Amino acid sequence: MKHFHFVLLWLIISCILSTLSIRFGTYNIQSGSNFAHVYNLTETAETINQLDVDIIALQEVDNFTDRHLIDQTLYIAQYNKIQSFEYFHFEKMRNFQNGGYGISILSKQTSIKRLLTYHYNNTTAEQCVIPKEGDYCQGFILIEIPFKYQDNIDLSIYFGTTHLVIGLNGLQQFNEVKQIVQWMSDNIINISKNPYIF
Ligand SMILES: *[C@@H]1O[C@H](CO)[C@@H](O)[C@H](O)[C@H]1NC(C)=O
Ligand SMILES: *[C@@H]1O[C@H](CO)[C@@H](O)[C@H](O)[C@H]1NC(C)=O
Ligand SMILES: *[C@@H]1O[C@H](CO)[C@@H](O)[C@H](O)[C@H]1NC(C)=O
Numbered sequence: 419m420k421h422f423h424f425v426l427l428w429l430i431i432s433c434i435l436s437t438l439s440i441r442f443g444t445y446n447i448q449s450g451s452n453f454a455h456v457y458n459l460t461e462t463a464e465t466i467n468q469l470d471v472d473i474i475a476l477q478e479v480d481n482f483t484d485r486h487l488i489d490q491t492l493y494i495a496q497y498n499k500i501q502s503f504e505y506f507h508f509e510k511m512r513n514f515q516n517g518g519y520g521i522s523i524l525s526k527q528t529s530i531k532r533l534l535t536y537h538y539n540n541t542t543a544e545q546c547v548i549p550k551e552g553d554y555c556q557g558f559i560l561i562e563i564p565f566k567y568q569d570n571i572d573l574s575i576y577f578g579t580t581h582l583v584i585g586l587n588g589l590q591q592f593n594e595v596k597q598i599v600q601w602m603s604d605n606i607i608n609i610s611k612n613p614y615i616f
């Protein structure tokens with residue numbers, strides 16, 4: 419991770435904190451189970467609502483599966499009608515129970531510049547109805563939020579999420595993390611011209 423200029427990053431973060439405030443969150447929703455492991459998507463959406471975040475990442479999200487015939491991302495995004503998450507993206511990582519299973523990012527802020535996605539081992543959702551050993555078919559998604567710092571510096575804020583799998587005694591997780599580092603290097607760190615924050 420030597421390409422991260424931590425000192426510089428933290429300086430920039432502390433500088434912009436005074437002018438910019440974005441609340442980020444992340445939540446593994448277990449496809450809408452509550453803390454007692456009983457399915458209740460309303461409760462999940464209400465919990466997220468109370469977090470009062472601007473941007474949230476969700477893991478273990480269903481989309482029209484046999485077990486939950488609903489677009490969970492859309493439901494959560496629109497749960498608070500007044501302050502809805504106007505931008506949202508569900509990335510189907512696996513074809514599952516005649517629907518999709520994956521991760522999502524929801525944002526109340528709509529000035530998202532771009533969305534980037536990567537599937538571990540480049541396995542498509544269609545290739546993964548039944549996951550094989552060492553590949554549970556997950557991946558990550560990343561959004562870029564442009565921000566003008568001090569009116570003249572174009573700063574990029576990247577916010578991403580993943581769902582790592584503890585397979586092969588942890589080796590799979592390690593494999594996946596290495597792929598993230600490689601992908602980040604190739605697609606952002608090595609080629610980015612603007613200063614950025616992850
Ligand atoms: C689901 O959660 C909501 C919000 O907490 C609650 O009002 C509702 O009664 C719950 N539904 C069931 C079936 O328990
Ligand atoms: C969920 O699946 C439906 C049907 O395939 C699709 O139209 C919809 O866009 C998906 N939802 C999201 C948030 O991507
Ligand atoms: C996935 O595909 C990209 C682009 O072709 C390639 O650079 C990368 O090495 C692949 N990842 C793996 C784990 O095979």
Ligand SMILES: *[C@@H]1O[C@H](CO)[C@@H](O)[C@H](O)[C@H]1NC(C)=O
Nearest residue numbers: 538539550551552553593597
């Ligand atoms: C996934 O890709 C990594 C890196 O190329 C490789 O070491 C690993 O064996 C692959 N896993 C599977 C299940 O194909």
Ligand SMILES: *[C@@H]1O[C@H](CO)[C@@H](O)[C@H](O)[C@H]1NC(C)=O
Nearest residue numbers: 421599600602603604607608
């Ligand atoms: C990109 O980053 C990787 C480290 O992840 C490094 O090995 C490689 O040399 C870099 N490539 C360029 C063109 O700077």
